[in-house]
Amino acid sequence: MRIDGRVAIVTGAGSGIGRAIALRFARAGAAIVAADLDAGAGEETARLIREAGGDALCVAADVAAAEQVSTLVASAEAHYGAIDILVNNAAIATGHGILEITPEVWDRDLAVDLRGPYLCTRAALPAMLRRGRGAIVNVSSVNALLGLGHHAYSAAKAGLISLTQNVAVEFGDRGIRANVICPGTVRTPIWADRLARAPDLLERLRAWYPLRRIAEPEEIAAVALFLASDEASFVTGAVIVADGGLTAGIRRMADELMAREAR
Ligand SMILES: NC(=O)c1ccc[n+]([C@@H]2O[C@H](COP(=O)([O-])OP(=O)(O)OC[C@H]3O[C@@H](n4cnc5c(N)ncnc54)[C@H](O)[C@@H]3O)[C@@H](O)[C@H]2O)c1
Numbered sequence: 136m137r138i139d140g141r142v143a144i145v146t147g148a149g150s151g152i153g154r155a156i157a158l159r160f161a162r163a164g165a166a167i168v169a170a171d172l173d174a175g176a177g178e179e180t181a182r183l184i185r186e187a188g189g190d191a192l193c194v195a196a197d198v199a200a201a202e203q204v205s206t207l208v209a210s211a212e213a214h215y216g217a218i219d220i221l222v223n224n225a226a227i228a229t230g231h232g233i234l235e236i237t238p239e240v241w242d243r244d245l246a247v248d249l250r251g252p253y254l255c256t257r258a259a260l261p262a263m264l265r266r267g268r269g270a271i272v273n274v275s276s277v278n279a280l281l282g283l284g285h286h287a288y289s290a291a292k293a294g295l296i297s298l299t300q301n302v303a304v305e306f307g308d309r310g311i312r313a314n315v316i317c318p319g320t321v322r323t324p325i326w327a328d329r330l331a332r333a334p335d336l337l338e339r340l341r342a343w344y345p346l347r348r349i350a351e352p353e354e355i356a357a358v359a360l361f362l363a364s365d366e367a368s369f370v371t372g373a374v375i376v377a378d379g380g381l382t383a384g385i386r387r388m389a390d391e392l393m394a395r396e397a398r
Pocket residue numbers: 146147148149150151152153170171172173176196197198199223224225226227247274275276277317318319320321322323324325326
């Protein structure tokens with residue numbers, strides 16, 4: 136799959152899935168605007184792309200801050216003259232139980248995870264509409280589909296599906312496609328705090344996946360590349376679940392019940 140000559144803004148490009156998407160898109164021929172709150176991490180992604188012979192610009196930005204998002208999009212247009220692809224990937228997952236989350240934590244999770252994609256979409260759309268084409272790829276989560284905890288994060292990720300569908304419906308007749316990916320567990324630094332408390336967490340998670348493993352960031356980047364490319368020319372408003380089968384069924388529960396009955 137090729138996206139030669141396209142210009143792609145990737146938010147949260149300094150780590151994990153965002154970095155994998157930025158590197159994969161660059162290998163597929165796109166110029167990358169690597170946006171991240173962590174300027175050093177975003178710059179490192181841009182450096183990796185340039186070292187591999189690609190074209191990348193890093194712009195430090197908080198996706199929750201409207202003025203910074205405007206500057207991000209203006210910098211991308213000024214540098215590359217167009218915006219073809221927007222990947223809303225940056226997110227945080229800080230609060231867990233509803234009784235434990237403070238209103239401040241709730242607001243920040245929603246600000247980064249839902250307001251961020253709204254602000255970036257709103258800022259990037261005019262450039263896409265002027266040229267009559269654009270692909271928006273939003274990164275949600277299986278948390279949008281099932282009650283898996285992390286209430287603020289999950290609510291934001293469910294909202295992101297609705298945002299995607301509405302953008303797809305409203306702007307489809309003007310050449311814009313918008314799709315959303317719901318990944319299952321992916322090995323990235325987002326798990327660092329929880330792994331520090333429970334080092335075997337990812338090992339235990341594997342057992343719940345029909346594929347008996349969690350994903351590598353590159354596997355989500357491959358889905359994002361398809362959705363961003365012309366190969367997905369008739370795909371819009373779609374919710375693409377890339378979760379190793381996690382949400383396909385609750386067979387493990389059935390197996391445990393059967394095993395208990397057999398005893
Ligand atoms: N890793 C998983 O298991 C998993 C599962 C499902 C969905 N996701 C989703 O994939 C996406 C990427 O997650 P990841 O695991 O790569 O996370 P990560 O923590 O490795 O990377 C997130 C990046 O976003 C940046 N960021 C955070 N807040 C920001 C802000 N306000 N503005 C700009 N940048 C900001 C961080 O600096 C970091 O570089 C997220 O949307 C996440 O919800 C991840």
